[in-house]
Structure formats: structure tokens, C-alpha cells
Amino acid sequence: MPSFETDVAIVGAGPTGLFAVFELGLLDLKAHLVDILDRPGGQCTELYPEKPIYDIPGLPVVTGQQLVDRLMEQIKPFGATFHCGEMASGLKRQPDGRWKLSTDAGTEIVAHVVVIAAGGGSFMPKRPPIHGIEAYEGKSVHYAVRKMEMFRDRRVLIAGGGDSALDWTLNLAPIAKTLTLVHHRDGFRANQHSVGRMRELAAAGTIQFHVASVKALHGAGGQLTGVTLLGHDKREWRIETDALLPFFGLTMKLGPIAHFGINLHENLIPVDTARFETETPGIFGIGDIITYPGKLKLILSGFHEAALMAQAAFHVCRPNEKLRFQYTTSSSSLQKKLGVAS
């Protein structure tokens, strides 16, 4: 089980979490970041990498991806450690007063300070609004394919029209007993080559394609036996299947943070606006996930919050040291840390 010790553990590698690395780094505090996505950037890169943002001070226009690229460049001197593709799953206070943050991949990070910069929460697969679907999840309803062999000689039904739905249709078709793709229209946002290949398989009868949506599930004890499909003409029909794979992209859910023992107000974390500390000493919060009077969910607010948090976090991490406030324009020691000293 990989185990690390650091000054600050940050949950969330979106713009706010990334800029926190910078503000902490200026104060010589080292950081580890945990993010459920497979790369840094959070919503900026997951939801709107190509969309222009117009309200970043000093950057009249910048896309989500460009902003993240620039932040990554800006924090490079501080050598933060990233744990991407991992979900922060547990938080426990250690006997020595530090915190142990654990992830679903088994990583453990022991730190003086934990910063929750989790934005809207963890990106998780969208769950179709089908009655009783929870009872099948993990057994015969899967939102990701971890082992293709699971589906060998099984009757598989895939729902969705994006790249994941098409890719898994093509990958599983050769090994599944039957494969059915269900999509609400006869058109796809997926890679056109994949769509063409799928249509060939459907024309050859290797797979079935239905323009419909999944209306109901049938089965018992978590094991599916079939689904009822609903067409746009309100016609309903049943398909026998052993497994359902819904691929409708990701949405944000608060996730395990709700069970960290931090006080929550309507799924947001209240903090004080001098330190950006939660009601639990040593646990700080910044960005879209926090609330305080006048809070605005803006990236620029997250940057401000990160700066103030870093000042307060310094005193937790280095209780016997004095913090000297310095400017990057004039401080040779800060410039040295940034690797720009002349």
C-alpha cells in the first residue's frame, strides 16, 4: 500500500487545487493532490476544455484547457505529487494530530493539513433514472468495463451514443453471446469510424441496434434477466439480457467527502473567511465546494481563497516558525523558489 508523508494533502486538482500548490509552495509547503479524474484540471478540462473563459484577471480570454496548462506550468517549480484516477475515500486523524487521507486505490497520505478543493464533488458515471437500478449495480449493471472476460458468452446490452458506448459495443461484440446497443436516436456523437463499424456489424446481424430507451429492468437478487425498451412511438418491447452497461458520461456527486466528518450545509462546506478552515481544525476548504456569506462560485474566488488558506495552513504545518509576507516581484527568496532568480 503506497504511503506518503507531506505538508498538505489537497482533494481535487481543478484550477483552485492547482493554484493552492503555488501559494503553498511560496511558503515552502509541499503538497500531494488526489483527483478522481485521470488528469489535472477538474471541470475546466473535463467539461469545457475548448470553451473560452472571460473572467480570469489579466487573461481577457482563455480556454479551460489553456488555463489548466498555464497553471500546471506555474506550479511546476514546486514539484507537487499527483494521484490521478483515485477517489479520496477516507480521512482519519492520527495520534500525532496529523491527518491520514486514503484513496480507493489504497494510497495513504499523511499530512498536517488537508485542503478540500473538490468543486462540485467527484465525477461519477450518470445513473439512468430506471426504477430499482441500484439493486443491480456492480453485479449486472456496470458503468465501466474493468475485465472484458466478465462478459464472455453473456447477453450484453449497452445504452448510450457516445464514444464509450460505441467503443465497448465494438470491443465486446466478438466475445459476448449477444450484443444489443440501445440509443435514443439513430445518430451518434461518437467517432464516425466507430459508428460506421457498428452499422456494419448491425447490418450483418452480429449485433442488434434499437432506437429506444431502457424503461424497466427485470431480474432478481441483483442479476438481470431482461429489460423493457420504450420507443419514441410509446411502443414497448422486452429484450433478454444478462448485463446492462449504461454510458451517459459523468456527473458530479459529493461522494465520500460527505462521510469525512466535516460539517456540511446543503452539500457545501462552511468555512471562515479569514483562514478558509472548516469547523474541523486542520481541514481547510477552497473553491466551489465551500460556502460563506457572499460566496461566489468563480475561479478567481478560488484563487483568493487558496492564498489565504496557505497563510493559515503555514501556521498549522510550521507552528514554531514565523511567516514573513513577501512579494514575488521583489523577494529574491521567492524568485529562487520559482527558479527565476537572476
Place this chain on the structure above:
Amino acid sequence: MKIIAKDREGKPTAIEGRAGWTIMELLRDAGLPITAECGGACACATCHIYVEDGWFEKLPPRSAAETDMLDMALAVQPNSRLSCQLTCSEELDGITVTLAPE
């Protein structure tokens, strides 16, 4: 100018329209439980609504981007739209929409 928005239980709320605002922004401003997590960038499909018969036809047609993004919405119907792509105007006075399930 009014918009009638029904929540997922079918309870209607009359919302004052504002020209130039999107229907998503009006729904969110009125406190209706619409996620709209990308903030109106047509990038998440979490502002999905159903438009009542008679009104659907009066709307400008879906863009290719909206049609594609609706593939990521759940329980899509022929009268599905993404409310962040619908701009409020006098012609839409009285439009009735229902929040899609999440």
C-alpha cells in the same frame, strides 16, 4: 413574460422571464433543482428539460452541438431540449417546460 416550469413531481411554478437570459438561468435563479453543472456551455446535459406540446415546434431547432450533447442526457424524449441553449424572448411568453429526471 412568463415561463411555467414544472418540477419532477409535476408541480408548476410561474417564473418571470427576462429577455436575453437562457431558460436554464431562469430555472436556476428561481431555485428549481436543475444541476446545470457546466454553467451553460452545452457540455454536460444536466439542464435537460421537456418542452410541452405546441411550444416545442416554436423553438429554434437544436444545434448539432445540442443534439450531440443530448446523447449524454438521461430519459431523452422527442421533446427534450437543453435549457441552456434556449434564450428567452417575447415569443416564448407562456412556454411550459418540465425538468427531466436526474
